[in-house]
Amino acid sequence: MIERDEEQASAQDPTDPRAEMLPPPVRRIRLDAQPTVALPPLTDAGVDADGRAPGASGLPARTARATPAGRERMTLKSLSVFYGDNEAVKQVSLAIREGEVLALIGPSGCGKTTLLRTLNRLTELTPSARRTGVIRIDGTDVDDIEVTTLRRRVSMVFQQPNPFPMSVFDNVAYALREQGAKRPKKKVLEPYVIEALRRAGLLDEVKDKLDHPALRLSGGQQQRLCIARALAAGPEVLLMDEPCSALDPKSTEVIEDLILELRQSLAVVIVTHNLQQAHRVGDNVAFMYLGDLVEYGPADQLFGNPVAERTRDYVRGAFG
Numbered sequence: 001m002i003e004r005d006e007e008q009a010s011a012q013d014p015t016d017p018r019a020e021m022l023p024p025p026v027r028r029i030r031l032d033a034q035p036t037v038a039l040p041p042l043t044d045a046g047v048d049a050d051g052r053a054p055g056a057s058g059l060p061a062r063t064a065r066a067t068p069a070g071r072e073r074m075t076l077k078s079l080s081v082f083y084g085d086n087e088a089v090k091q092v093s094l095a096i097r098e099g100e101v102l103a104l105i106g107p108s109g110c111g112k113t114t115l116l117r118t119l120n121r122l123t124e125l126t127p128s129a130r131r132t133g134v135i136r137i138d139g140t141d142v143d144d145i146e147v148t149t150l151r152r153r154v155s156m157v158f159q160q161p162n163p164f165p166m167s168v169f170d171n172v173a174y175a176l177r178e179q180g181a182k183r184p185k186k187k188v189l190e191p192y193v194i195e196a197l198r199r200a201g202l203l204d205e206v207k208d209k210l211d212h213p214a215l216r217l218s219g220g221q222q223q224r225l226c227i228a229r230a231l232a233a234g235p236e237v238l239l240m241d242e243p244c245s246a247l248d249p250k251s252t253e254v255i256e257d258l259i260l261e262l263r264q265s266l267a268v269v270i271v272t273h274n275l276q277q278a279h280r281v282g283d284n285v286a287f288m289y290l291g292d293l294v295e296y297g298p299a300d301q302l303f304g305n306p307v308a309e310r311t312r313d314y315v316r317g318a319f320g
Helices: 006-010 112-118 147-153 168-179 186-199 219-232 249-262 275-281 299-304 309-315
Strands: 002-004 027-029 072-083 086-097 101-105 129-137 154-157 237-241 267-271 284-289 292-298
Touching: 072 112, 086 101, 086 112, 086 267, 086 292, 101 112, 101 275, 112 237, 112 267, 147 154, 154 219, 168 186, 168 219, 186 219, 219 237, 219 249, 249 267, 249 275, 275 299, 284 299, 284 309, 292 299, 292 309, 299 309
Parallel strands: 101 267, 101 284, 154 237, 237 267
Antiparallel strands: 002 027, 072 086, 072 129, 284 292
């Protein structure tokens, strides 16, 4: 039903002296019921004409994973993290499995990065931080593992590429040299460096530049070099904090393909603000809001048919 403001409606009479003084009439639409949103027709494949799953907020349909996830590598039970009196992560329980990518999503300040950094005890570097709850790797409490050993087993790749100001070779060899009491010679390290670069998808691009400064590489190459450096330590879990946020689309595609390849032998946990990226690479997705784990489940379910209203609002762009 459409109504007009009575005063403005009467002023549309050209003989009314107020006609030149008032703006055009304001039309008000009164709805007797909530509007119905028409959805595009679905194809036989269960997606719409644009290749989108119902309710998936424009995200492309995912390709089904080829192999099932493996054994549970890390277990979180009632994990809370505090900075002073502020509870940044609240009673989170999760499983991190070999052979899968776990994507952490949510708006800025929701606790994603804090949770990620807690997995290898990096939050302990902040004086005001403290933790309650349990984190186990292969059944062993992380507090019972020497911290350097833990960070070799649970390696981190940061948001901004951070190669050391040394050669490409020495960047990757750094992790290997730090593991031994003696400094092994270059010939001993070379096979391990080459293998790490190969796994990071960088070897073909730098095999003739191993002695060149790493800072001369492009941004995407530097990030893959940092991944190679993390892989050289032989981790069981790879943590990635928005690894593509500073990269161009082509480099992002290369890194995403690499993540999908690495999950075959590792457990990968990635923090991302890019919902499309979480949908492309995540096998399971955890949505966090104000420190709470709001919803956790397979990527197709969380993006296509989320259970929590707050999750639906977030993946459909209502906030973030």
